[in-house]
Amino acid sequence: MTEVRVVVAHRERATLRAGDVFLKIDADQARTDVEVEAMGMAPVPTPEVLWRKPPVLALAALPGRALGRLGEPSTASSAAWAAAGAAVRKLHEAPLPPWPGRSLDEVASQLDVECEWLVANGVLPADLVTRNREVAEAALRPWTPVFTHGDLQVSHVFVDGDEVTGVIDWSEAGRGDALYDLATLTLGHEEHLDDVVAGYEADVDLDVIHGWWSLRSLLAIRWLTEHGFDPTLPGCEVDVLRARM
Template sequence: MDEVEVVVAHSERATLRVGDVFLKVDADQARIDVEVEAMSRAPVPTPEVLWRKPPVLAIAALPGTTLGRLGGPSTASPAAWAAAGAAIRTLHEAPLPPWPGRAGRSSVALAAELDAECDVLVTRGLLPADLVTRNRRVAQAALRPWTPTFTHGDLQIAHVFVEGDEVTGVIDWSEAGRGDALYDLATFTLGYESRLDDVLAGYGTDIDLDVIRAWWSLRSLLAVRWLIEHGFDPFAPGCEVDVLKSRM
């Protein structure tokens, strides 16, 4: 019998791997519903759904390997990063799904959430006040009107698989929906600023780089406390705190 590998686990959900099958356990049935529906609509390769028995979703493993993982090196070629950029553009040009996604929060609601989170980061001593203040100022550029697109909502590089210079699939669609395209691009290049030109070469359209940088700051500010509380380390080299420090 194959060994059971714990891919990720925290209080909200867990993902296990048994051979070529991934088992996603999520107590929030709505997230699983979104994931399955988004994969059926997305015009990019996604994992095959093998079966569903709430609270478990079974999906097949994808060929290839991920582009990397935040805080670690990426050995993928510039062409592979460009191919990922082209796949992201294909997603963003697809017909809109009927539900809002993680990247679709209004600027007003997001600003209020961000201000509250920045206050907590400082008052609890999780981050230095000057680091938070500087990045809150940078993040302001993301709080602007945007045209909704079909967004993945959690497009970390670990969620994109490639084989050679071709994208073989994209996983973890539970945050997908209508949202800001630049949120996806910023999430994908978080911690990999040196790869941004390759991604945008594949994406193939002009992008406001100030907004990308703003999303790097905004996403990192919102993530730090959650990561700490769920057993992850945003202070690890190359991760969220280093992203915030790079804006100083």
């Protein structure tokens, strides 16, 4: 009998694995619509869509393993990280998707709300929030929209040896800032930023990357705690914020 394993589960969605098939269950079909369309447009390897019967999407497993995990040292080679950077560059050079992404004003407004909540509820020290809010300012500048993955966590990129075999979880894809994808990929793995930038082969403003590290972490903490995750684990979001002090 094939074992069924829960990959991730929270109030918004769940992913199960049964053998070589992933079953994604999402109550918001708009997210699944985006995921399927984005995978069809992306010029990088993505999982094969086996079938779709709302609210379930069945995807084939990718070969290889995740590039890394947040909070854990990555065992992938420098060449694999550089290959991930090259794949991201290929995505960013592709034609824009027809749907919009988040605007600069939306991001800035959400950041203000989350910073106020973190301090008012005593979740983080005020000086830690203030310092990272200052660092985040570097990311809050106009950008030229590109085709972004939108949630390019290190665990969403699969490699086999030094080759990228696929990228998963496209429900947040849309028009956005290229450096947001690069920052999300390297969040908590600062030691591999140079490898990713080398593979990306374009000028990258490191202050903006640092800004997105702070901004993404500040935005994520409330959602993570409300959905059963712990952002205070070693190497995770709170440690990312502390590293900027």
